Amino acid sequence: MFKTFKYILLFVFAPTLWAQQGYEYPFQDPSLDTEERIDNLLSVMTLDEKIKALSTNPSIPRLGVKGTGHVEGLHGLALGGPAGWEGRNREVQVTTTFPQAYGLGETWDRELIQKVAAAEGLEARYAFQKYNHGGLVVRAPNADLARDPRWGRTEESYGEDAFLAGELTVAFVKGLQGNDSNYWQTASLMKHFLANSNEDGRTYTSSDFDERLWREYYALPFKKGILEGGSRAYMAAYNKVNGIPATVHPMLKKITVNEWGQNGIICTDGGAFKLLLSDHKYYEDKYLGAAAVIKAGINQFLDEYTEAVYGAIANGYLSEADIDEVIRGNYRVMLKLGMLDPAENNLFTKIGTGKDTIDPWTTEQHKQLSLEATRKSIVLLKNDPKQNLLPLNKNRIKTLAVIGSRADEVLLDWYSGTPPYRVTPLEGIKNKIGEDVEILTAENNADGKAAEIAAKADVAIVLVGNHPTCNAGWADCPVPSEGKESVDRQSLILEYEDLIKIVHQANPNTAVVLISSFPYAINWTEENIPAIVHMTQNSQELGNGLADVLFGDYNPAGRLTQTWVKSITDLPPLMDYNIRNGRTYMYFEGEPLYAFGHGLSYTDFRYEGVEVDKNTLQEGETATVKVKIWNTGKMDGEEVVQLYVKHLDSSVERPIKELKGFRRVPVPAGKTVTVDLPLKAEDLTYWNVHTQQFELEEGKIEIQVGGASDMVSKTKIISIQK
Amino acid sequence: MLQKIFNSQKYVVIMLLLVTTLVSAQNPSNSALTSAASVAEAGMSESRLDKIDQMLKEAIAEKEIPGAVALIAKDGKIVYHKSFGTANAEGSELQKDDIFRIASQTKAITSTAVMMLWEEGKFRLDDPISKYIPEFKDPQVIETFNEKDSTYTTKPAGKEITIRQLLTHTSGLGYGRIDSDEKIRKIYAKAGIVDLFTTDNVSIEENVKKLAELPLYAMPGEEWHYSEGLDVLGYFVEKISGQAFDHFLKERIFEPLGMDDTQFYISEEDEDRLVAVQHKKNGEWQNFPITFYDPDYPFKGAKEFFSGGAGLTSTAEDYARFLQLYLNGGELNGNRILSRTTVDLILKNHAKELFGDPNKDHGLAFSVLNEEGARTGGLGSEGTFDWGGYFNTQYFADPEEDVIGIILKQTQGDTGDETGWKFRQMVMASISD
Structure with a gap:
């Protein structure tokens, strides 16, 4: 398609190109080196223009520089939704909407996530170029770690593990940015650097932890996003890190810029500049504050800053050269997006600019992708083998009770766009079973209705879970177990568990579908209900994906990305950022309700063997761990093969085990497949605070392979040599 | 059902x-x-x-x-x-x-698996096992044993253990926990050999390789001594077939025969x-x-140990x-698992007079009633x-x-x-x- 366009466009534009006979300014010349072009651009910009360029849109109308601003898009482009991302005085633009980021994480599927992000990036380009709506800097993914299930923004994350979150961050970044060698489809702007995983008090609290955790845990997903994914944009967090607000923390320049080569956009969070003074009370006045923010490496403000910057210059706190230094990053990103180049050089400029373009959110391809992501995000938490309630056999059910407040709705979260349509669970089930099965519904047990219909039905399905925006205004979550941006959860108890009890009492053939943004301590449900499924809200295909799983047209293989604890008292205090104090599967010594990596299938897998191609692993090397898996059952399925490492001879404190490899693979019924998992020596290093570098340690490690962190099937010991 | x-x-x-x-x-x-x-x-x-x-x-x-x-x-x-x-x-x-739990009734099934591979020309019955599991090379036989600390001295056997010997308990290997000989019981226990059943995460590969390092009770081919020979052959099947032992049995024997309720x-x-x-x-x-052992081993624990002798x-x-x-x-x-000629071979005597039962010969993991045995009465015809x-x-x-x-x-x-x-x-x- 692009090729044809290219020829047509060349033909159309060719005369103008000739007429132009070169460029007015060297910065317009794509044949020049990026830094040369930016040198020239800065040399012709006025100070006012430079200060304007510190916003999220570095356009310079006088020079014909058309920049681009930001859009949201944690799980699909947002040009609408509950937060009104369409923008002031703009119509809502519907866009393809995928499961919440937490659900995307539960797919454990890099390729899928890359496809989802690629589709989102395409829609962003399309909306921007066809409808002049939105922007090309996409504020996604959220690379923060959900170290505690009470964190209000758990829904935005890929879970508690740095390796998993890092790998999925890389996949999302790659998807958004595309794989053209010269240009990006869109720029991925990762949020929020770093250790931003408490909401209550986030504008003044400090996330405190040691240097090793900084290097090995909190920073890892960002580092991977930059070095492996190619992201050159991120947002600094609201919180302090070890006493210094992230917005002005030396880590921005010292590590992300100087060590990792981040050379693009570093922005504040929304209103963070103001909060630096009002909440952190970190500077005496806004002029000192503005100077510090820019000198720290920030080049985009997400609130009013101009007066403060002029004042900083006037007071001599800040020079024009300081501004030059940072805004170069904005233009590096603009150049990667092709904003300063002739359109014909950049294939992405063809998106949405042809005559007969079709809105991508209307295509079957994007609908199917949303369905695929939804199916893959579903985690089968329990399916009692003695009852085998799931999958349901539609030919054997005459009456089905569908119960619960989440049964006939698809809820949107704060960073969601507006989907073109939403298939609710009830609609999905109806689509699946047709007319032959009678469906009885009840939202709750008012008038005893839930119990009454459950007793009449062959099988009852209870659909419950949190409301992603708490069905309330900003910073308000009336239900203690609910949370969202700006509100942490006060409870892990599922208030709906009593409804589950009532339905189960009326009919033991009850399945529970927990649609939630985070874990719940559903201990009673786990103990008593034969089948439990977890998924997140927000997908336009929620109901179809769920029905596919409930009725066995898709064999679930999603996995948990967090440790689900049995009680809130199993968690250290929320503000304890030292995860070694019993937090996450890496350091939690108690018995979880569900372990990190847990998720069942309708078939059974057996790990037949694990082989490592090296008995010793040396610096710079990568070992291949070959895992043979046999689907012993009668149904095709997918297994998420997980590789954990336990250090046996380490001189420093190491986790009980840590994820260092994973792959989601299809295994046909009765067949055996061999999965190759790379294990990099680099991933076994630790941060030596004395030498200030990552170091490999001599000694033995145990490689553990299995289907969950608590389901290690095979182990192998190898040696590490320096 | x-x-x-x-x-x-x-x-x-x-x-x-x-x-x-x-x-x-x-x-x-x-x-x-x-x-x-x-x-x-x-x-x-x-x-x-x-x-x-x-x-x-x-x-x-x-x-x-x-x-x-x-x-x-x-x-x-x-x-x-x-x-x-x-x-x-x-x-x-x-x-x-x-x-x-059919325990030692497993042995005949393991032997069948071995003979299926034999029919494929993968080895000869008198091949040394060390040709396939090198850890068994140059076996040693117990010479003296110190009761106090279970230490022992050995002498070289001077010959290799054969596959036929493993099938007939004449290899010189013992049986750990249930062995009739106290020395073997102690030596096996000290070495951490898993006999029969376990809920631990142990593979038969690890166990057999460990077993290969231990001294023999007797010279290979010279005595009948109930043994973990069939456990060794379970791992041997894995090595020869390239399939996990339980997988081989399921695919090659249980599924074709409709033995849907047989498994480790x-x-x-x-x-x-x-x-x-x-x-x-x-x-x-x-x-x-x-x-x-935990009697719940068939459904508890790691479920990774596929004992060809008792699992x-x-x-x-x-x-x-x-x-x-x-x-x-x-x-x-309608599924042929073995040739008639192989069945005949399996039911012949392979242990000379070593089995020591006047009524019975030792086939390939079965005991087979001889003429004398048939005469004893109540045991069946000759060849039972x-x-x-x-x-x-x-x-x-x-x-x-x-x-x-x-x-x-x-x-x-x-x-x-x-x-x-x-x-x-x-x-x-x-x-x-």
Whole structure:
């Protein structure tokens, strides 16, 4: 398609190109080196223009520089939704909407996530170029770690593990940015650097932890996003890190810029500049504050800053050269997006600019992708083998009770766009079973209705879970177990568990579908209900994906990305950022309700063997761990093969085990497949605070392979040599 | 299975009461081993078989056994398949398709797997095992043993262990925990050898390689000594076939023969069908406690140890299918597993006079009744092969009469049980063709 366009466009534009006979300014010349072009651009910009360029849109109308601003898009482009991302005085633009980021994480599927992000990036380009709506800097993914299930923004994350979150961050970044060698489809702007995983008090609290955790845990997903994914944009967090607000923390320049080569956009969070003074009370006045923010490496403000910057210059706190230094990053990103180049050089400029373009959110391809992501995000938490309630056999059910407040709705979260349509669970089930099965519904047990219909039905399905925006205004979550941006959860108890009890009492053939943004301590449900499924809200295909799983047209293989604890008292205090104090599967010594990596299938897998191609692993090397898996059952399925490492001879404190490899693979019924998992020596290093570098340690490690962190099937010991 | 169709044990009982003719629970289209239309037609005496009921009921009444499943097949037809007594100390009624730990009855299945690979020309029976598992090279034999600290000295055996020796317990290897020799028990225990059953995450590869480093009880080929030879061969099958041992058995033997209830580790779904191991304490049946193994090993723990000598769990009917394969000359359900000539070979004597039983020869993992044995009486015709299992299970198959007898119990310790020999004698005495 692009090729044809290219020829047509060349033909159309060719005369103008000739007429132009070169460029007015060297910065317009794509044949020049990026830094040369930016040198020239800065040399012709006025100070006012430079200060304007510190916003999220570095356009310079006088020079014909058309920049681009930001859009949201944690799980699909947002040009609408509950937060009104369409923008002031703009119509809502519907866009393809995928499961919440937490659900995307539960797919454990890099390729899928890359496809989802690629589709989102395409829609962003399309909306921007066809409808002049939105922007090309996409504020996604959220690379923060959900170290505690009470964190209000758990829904935005890929879970508690740095390796998993890092790998999925890389996949999302790659998807958004595309794989053209010269240009990006869109720029991925990762949020929020770093250790931003408490909401209550986030504008003044400090996330405190040691240097090793900084290097090995909190920073890892960002580092991977930059070095492996190619992201050159991120947002600094609201919180302090070890006493210094992230917005002005030396880590921005010292590590992300100087060590990792981040050379693009570093922005504040929304209103963070103001909060630096009002909440952190970190500077005496806004002029000192503005100077510090820019000198720290920030080049985009997400609130009013101009007066403060002029004042900083006037007071001599800040020079024009300081501004030059940072805004170069904005233009590096603009150049990667092709904003300063002739359109014909950049294939992405063809998106949405042809005559007969079709809105991508209307295509079957994007609908199917949303369905695929939804199916893959579903985690089968329990399916009692003695009852085998799931999958349901539609030919054997005459009456089905569908119960619960989440049964006939698809809820949107704060960073969601507006989907073109939403298939609710009830609609999905109806689509699946047709007319032959009678469906009885009840939202709750008012008038005893839930119990009454459950007793009449062959099988009852209870659909419950949190409301992603708490069905309330900003910073308000009336239900203690609910949370969202700006509100942490006060409870892990599922208030709906009593409804589950009532339905189960009326009919033991009850399945529970927990649609939630985070874990719940559903201990009673786990103990008593034969089948439990977890998924997140927000997908336009929620109901179809769920029905596919409930009725066995898709064999679930999603996995948990967090440790689900049995009680809130199993968690250290929320503000304890030292995860070694019993937090996450890496350091939690108690018995979880569900372990990190847990998720069942309708078939059974057996790990037949694990082989490592090296008995010793040396610096710079990568070992291949070959895992043979046999689907012993009668149904095709997918297994998420997980590789954990336990250090046996380490001189420093190491986790009980840590994820260092994973792959989601299809295994046909009765067949055996061999999965190759790379294990990099680099991933076994630790941060030596004395030498200030990552170091490999001599000694033995145990490689553990299995289907969950608590389901290690095979182990192998190898040696590490320096 | 009836139980699966109705999903309630009650129905099975009602069916048994209603149906006077013995009904096999299996799906006939799936098996060559079908129920006989009538016992008499199959050449067995119904009134004589009734006496087996009596005998077993008496043994239960006398507290010699808590319960038993017995199966008799004649000419490829099941003529008797009944359960008696209880499945556990809680008093659950034993069902005829309940699952038993068949322990050493695993050996014949492992041997069959070995011989399938032999038929493919993968090795010769007198090849040294070290050719395939190098850890066995240059075996040592115990010379002196220090009781105090279980240390020992060895001398080189000067010859290699062969595959035939492993199949006939003449390799010089021992049997750890249940070995008749105290030295071996101690040396194996000290080395951490897993015998028989475990809930630990141990692979047969690790265990066999460890075993290969230990001294032999006797010179290879010079003594019969019950051993972990078949455990070694379980790993040997993995090495030769490139498949995990349980996978090989499922794909190459259990699935073709329709042995759907035979496996090392049972699924949670079938946990309730596993018969408890019981022992007698103060005259009462009790569930056997955890000793050097956990009796719940078939569904508890790591489920990674595939013991070719003792690991399988199965049902009477599944095992009957396996035995019928041999009576049919290596084929069942239209699936040929072994050639007739290989079956003949397996049932020949491979241990010279080393087995030491005047009545029995040692085939490839079966004991085979010789002429003298046939004359003893009550054991079957010459060529009848048999073995049993650690938890009190017995079987025999008489190729001349085309008769199979299987009696499964799950007990430990001396309970005064004599149903094993009685059953066999009475089955032979029920033939009326």
